[in-house]
Amino acid sequence: MIKKILRKSSLPALAFVLCMTVFASAAYAAGAKVPPPQQHWPHKGVMGTYDLAALQRGYQVYREACASCHSIRLLSYRNLQDIGFTEDEVRAIASDYFVMDGPNDEGDMFERVAVPSDRFVSPFENDAQARYANNGALPLDLSLIVKARYGGEDYIYALLTGYAEPPEDVEIPDGMYWNRYYSGHQIAMAPPLMDGQIAYSSGRSASVEEAARDVTQFLAWASEPHLQQRKQIGVKVLFFLLVFAVLAYAAKRRIWADVH
Amino acid sequence: MAASKQKKSGFQNPVIRWIDDRLPIFTMMDKEYGAYPTPKNFNYFWNFGAIAMVMLVLMIVTGVFLAMSYTPHTSMAFDSVERIMRDVNYGWMLRYLHMNGAHFFFIAVYIHIFRGLYYGSYKRPRELLWILGVLIFLLMMATAFMGYSLPWSQMSGWGVTVITNLFSAIPFFGDAIVTWLWGGPSVGNPTLNRFFALHYLLPFVIVGVVFLHVWALHVSGSGNPSGVEPKTKKDTVPFHPYYTIKDTFGLTVFMFVYMAVVFFAPLALSHADHFQPFDPLVTPEQIVPEWYFLPFYAILRAFTMDIVFPFTGWITDGGIVFTAKLQGVIAMFGAIIVLFFLPWLDKSPVRSARYRPAYRWCNYLLVVAMVLLGYAGAQPAEGTMLWIARGATAYYFAHFLVLIPLLSRYEKTLPLPKSINEAVLKDKEEAQ
Amino acid sequence: MASKKDDETQTRRDFLNLTVGAMGAVGIGAAMVPLVDSMNPAADTLALATIEVDISEIEVGQTRVVQWQGKPVFIKHRTPEEIEQAQADDNAPNLTDPEPDSARVQKPEWLIVVGVCTHLGCIPQGSKTGQPRGDFEGWFCPCHGSHYDTSGRMRAGPAPKNLPVPPYEFLSDTVVRIG
Numbered sequence: 022m023i024k025k026i027l028r029k030s031s032l033p034a035l036a037f038v039l040c041m042t043v044f045a046s047a048a049y050a051a052g053a054k055v056p057p058p059q060q061h062w063p064h065k066g067v068m069g070t071y072d073l074a075a076l077q078r079g080y081q082v083y084r085e086a087c088a089s090c091h092s093i094r095l096l097s098y099r100n101l102q103d104i105g106f107t108e109d110e111v112r113a114i115a116s117d118y119f120v121m122d123g124p125n126d127e128g129d130m131f132e133r134v135a136v137p138s139d140r141f142v143s144p145f146e147n148d149a150q151a152r153y154a155n156n157g158a159l160p161l162d163l164s165l166i167v168k169a170r171y172g173g174e175d176y177i178y179a180l181l182t183g184y185a186e187p188p189e190d191v192e193i194p195d196g197m198y199w200n201r202y203y204s205g206h207q208i209a210m211a212p213p214l215m216d217g218q219i220a221y222s223s224g225r226s227a228s229v230e231e232a233a234r235d236v237t238q239f240l241a242w243a244s245e246p247h248l249q250q251r252k253q254i255g256v257k258v259l260f261f262l263l264v265f266a267v268l269a270y271a272a273k274r275r276i277w278a279d280v281h
Numbered sequence: 282m283a284a285s286k287q288k289k290s291g292f293q294n295p296v297i298r299w300i301d302d303r304l305p306i307f308t309m310m311d312k313e314y315g316a317y318p319t320p321k322n323f324n325y326f327w328n329f330g331a332i333a334m335v336m337l338v339l340m341i342v343t344g345v346f347l348a349m350s351y352t353p354h355t356s357m358a359f360d361s362v363e364r365i366m367r368d369v370n371y372g373w374m375l376r377y378l379h380m381n382g383a384h385f386f387f388i389a390v391y392i393h394i395f396r397g398l399y400y401g402s403y404k405r406p407r408e409l410l411w412i413l414g415v416l417i418f419l420l421m422m423a424t425a426f427m428g429y430s431l432p433w434s435q436m437s438g439w440g441v442t443v444i445t446n447l448f449s450a451i452p453f454f455g456d457a458i459v460t461w462l463w464g465g466p467s468v469g470n471p472t473l474n475r476f477f478a479l480h481y482l483l484p485f486v487i488v489g490v491v492f493l494h495v496w497a498l499h500v501s502g503s504g505n506p507s508g509v510e511p512k513t514k515k516d517t518v519p520f521h522p523y524y525t526i527k528d529t530f531g532l533t534v535f536m537f538v539y540m541a542v543v544f545f546a547p548l549a550l551s552h553a554d555h556f557q558p559f560d561p562l563v564t565p566e567q568i569v570p571e572w573y574f575l576p577f578y579a580i581l582r583a584f585t586m587d588i589v590f591p592f593t594g595w596i597t598d599g600g601i602v603f604t605a606k607l608q609g610v611i612a613m614f615g616a617i618i619v620l621f622f623l624p625w626l627d628k629s630p631v632r633s634a635r636y637r638p639a640y641r642w643c644n645y646l647l648v649v650a651m652v653l654l655g656y657a658g659a660q661p662a663e664g665t666m667l668w669i670a671r672g673a674t675a676y677y678f679a680h681f682l683v684l685i686p687l688l689s690r691y692e693k694t695l696p697l698p699k700s701i702n703e704a705v706l707k708d709k710e711e712a713q
Numbered sequence: 714m715a716s717k718k719d720d721e722t723q724t725r726r727d728f729l730n731l732t733v734g735a736m737g738a739v740g741i742g743a744a745m746v747p748l749v750d751s752m753n754p755a756a757d758t759l760a761l762a763t764i765e766v767d768i769s770e771i772e773v774g775q776t777r778v779v780q781w782q783g784k785p786v787f788i789k790h791r792t793p794e795e796i797e798q799a800q801a802d803d804n805a806p807n808l809t810d811p812e813p814d815s816a817r818v819q820k821p822e823w824l825i826v827v828g829v830c831t832h833l834g835c836i837p838q839g840s841k842t843g844q845p846r847g848d849f850e851g852w853f854c855p856c857h858g859s860h861y862d863t864s865g866r867m868r869a870g871p872a873p874k875n876l877p878v879p880p881y882e883f884l885s886d887t888v889v890r891i892g
Contacts, residue, residue, distance in 0.1 A: 067545055095360070095363050095367065096367075097757065097760065099756075099760050100367075136765075137760065138757070138760035138761050164363075165363070165556045165557070168548065168553065168556040169553050169554070169556035169557045170553050171553045204566070244556075246367055247366075247367075247373045250373075251373065251374070251377075251544055251547075252544065252545065254374070254544065255540065255541075255543070255544025255545055256544075258540050258544060259537060259540055259541060259544070261736075261740060261743075262533055262536055262537045262540060263537065264736075265533050265733070265736050265737070265740065266530065266533040266534055266537060268729070268732055268733050268736065269526065269529045269530040269533050269733055270530050271729060272526050272530075272729045272730055272732075272733045273526045273527055273529075273530045275729060276522050276523060276526050276730075277523065277527075280321055280518055280523065342748065343748075346748050346751050346752070349751070349752060350751065350755070364755070364757065367756070367757075368755040368756040368757040368758075369751055369755045369756075370747070370750040370751050370753050370755060370756075371746075371747030371748075371750055371751050372751055372755070374747050375747065375748070375751055522730070526730075526733070529733070529737070
């Protein structure tokens with residue numbers, strides 16, 4: 022029997038599965054230096070979905086704590102409707118910002134109030150200005166940050182909560198901060214969150230951990246806005262293929278019944 | 282004459298008959314995919330040719346629709362891909378199908394190639410069939426590499442930079458060739474533009490070569506796990522419905538795994554740096570090619586020592602140097618070129634590894650070597666990893682250039698069954 | 714007896730094959746949906762479906778051309794004579810696509826129409842001073858000679874319909890939202 026299995030070549034098949042696994046893990050081995058602790062996220066897992074209330078709070082944290090330096094240029098104000106803001110609320114949020122438009126009939130550029138179809142207004146005109154205003158460090162665009170970092174949500178959360186006093190033997194230059202999870206531990210970003218800094222609409226003020234958790238979820242959504250639709254369609258597709266595979270196998274057995 | 286014509290198109294449907302009398306595509310389809318006598322003892326490894334063909338079509342179809350929303354310009358490429366992900370209807374699905382489709386296309390093709398190696402599918406009279414297959418593999422690698430550049434991310438830009446720089450190893454003309462490839466002094470918009478043009482073109486070239494590949498297959502007939510050619514009608518079954526249904530089942534299982542990745546882990550085989558726009562001033566901490574290139578990438582990096590030819594100091598300063606870079610490039614391309622010669626390296630009259638015990642173990646070792654190379658390719662080229670890569674590289678070439686020629690002379694093979702039918706009956710007996 | 718059993722197996726097999734075939738066809742059909750739908754207007758395109766225009770600076774007798782969904786929209790501040798003319802022509806015999814002027818405007822002094830000739834999609838002339846306005850003092854399409862009147866109605870030439878009125882709303886006396 023074993024001989025037969027061997028001859029039926031499941032050994033090479035096994036080798037291939039092994040091969041794939043090794044490659045996949047090898048590809049992931051290249052990553053952050055101090056691995057961020059794993060957190061539980063409601064949108065993870067096969068059927069996980071975004072927690073809209075957390076995303077809305079996360080947007081508030083982004084706006085109050087991050088947006089003065091970090092852009093999310095790939096998103097539009099209208100996208101906020103996807104996380105539960107009403108059309109009027111989105112219009113009101115957009116109207117806090119000005120965008121350059123034009124040229125008008127006289128050929129001049131002019132500023133106008135932003136509308137929902139506009140992209141999020143970036144805090145700086147360009148990278149050079151952003152560097153200049155931040156001691157030469159460039160505040161990254163956050164629209165894809167969760168996908169653009171090994172460790173994803175876990176890393177972002179760990180970074181936001183990973184500030185601490187440097188170890189005794191480490192000298193930190195002026196304008197730099199010590200962070201446990203940042204590669205090299207020296208980061209130019211000042212601790213962005215403080216206890217009680219953000220007052221949620223429920224009247225409660227958020228701890229660093231709460232604010233970090235909420236804003237991380239908001240940024241995860243910003244990176245992958247169609248996650249829920251993707252999983253919903255995925256379930257249907259897999260169910261279809263499963264049924265189809267069973268039927269195809271039955272048909273195959275029938276057709277082959279008279280051979281051999 | 283007239284009688285034979287009437288006999289030829291035995292189709293009931295008058296429209297089909299009308300067309301077939303003028304252009305016998307239905308007769309051809311029936312001959313090649315209907316009645317085509319196929320050995321009846323295929324195992325599931327024989328599914329992967331059909332699966333690869335479906336993946337090719339799927340890649341072309343999703344690619345054409347993606348191209349409708351993509352802008353091949355350095356300042357807009359990244360954002361246009363993100364627009365596909367965010368704003369285009371089902372754009373995220375098309376992109377995830379396409380980017381993971383590349384992985385699964387390669388999975389199917391690697392299994393297909395391994396099948397060919399294991400069961401000796403490259404042997405007379407199928408040499409040309411095998412060579413066309415290797416050509417498809419090469420074209421696929423070129424297409425995948427160019428496609429990876431299109432989002433113009435950090436991985437795209439630096440992947441292009443590193444791989445095109447390989448050509449600078451060519452003596453005398455290297456730098457000129459690299460500049461020509463780039464269309465400028467560095468990787469830039471002309472590079473992206475031509476890569477897009479070629480990424481769109483090459484898949485259709487692949488379709489053409491696949492057509493020849495299948496044509497050659499149907500001239501020589503399919504191989505089979507026993508390696509014995511069909512002799513009587515008992516050995517074969519018509520392709521339809523026997524293998525259409527078996528391929529359908531195998532394809533569905535393959536699709537299930539593929540779709541599970543697309544919809545539930547679309548980034549499992551991706552890199553974080555692929556989601557940052559290309560910055561020509563900052564290289565990511567470590568760039569790693571896609572997994573299907575890793576073994577070859579490891580071979581490239583296994584060579585680290587320049588060789589100086591002695592007594593050539595009078596020709597150039599310091600003598601003529603065979604640089605490590607050039608050695609690596611030659612070895613990497615050589616690793617694929619050697620496959621073209623496989624039909625003549627292996628002279629053993631027995632095809633299938635089933636009846637070649639030593640060759641069978643060599644094949645497993647080759648898989649191990651490829652896995653090790655793949656693993657080493659993803660790690661920094663230093664220390665133990667480097668030695669592992671060197672050992673595996675040595676085995677890879679020894680396998681094809683030394684072991685296979687030796688085995689084909691000295692290996693003691695097992696007795697072959699008299700026919701496919703006999704092999705099948707024997708299998709059945711053993712199973713009971 | 715045996716043959717009957719064979720028949721049964723045969724029928725069951727046919728049914729199974731038919732089901733597999735039908736399901737495969739449905740699967741491929743369903744897979745076409747995202748492909749085809751990806752060619753429909755994307756979310757960012759649809760988001761630009763409305764524009765707001767400040768009309769306070771359009772003088773009487775002038776026409777402002779604004780872009781809406783990639784098409785020109787003519788915003789014509791009509792003179793009393795033009796309004797009178799448009800209303801008087803409500804029952805003119807050469808109206809290809811009869812429509813009273815009152816049905817084409819919300820405020821008589823403001824005519825807002827999509828400036829795309831209903832014949833083959835050219836842009837009619839007449840919005841700027843000095844351009845030919847055709848025989849009916851509205852617009853004239855240079856491609857195939859269609860004449861539109863001061864209500865944007867088709868009066869002579871090959872075009873089959875009047876210039877269409879886009880959905881719009883006066884947000885105030887000076888701002889109109891189109892779309």
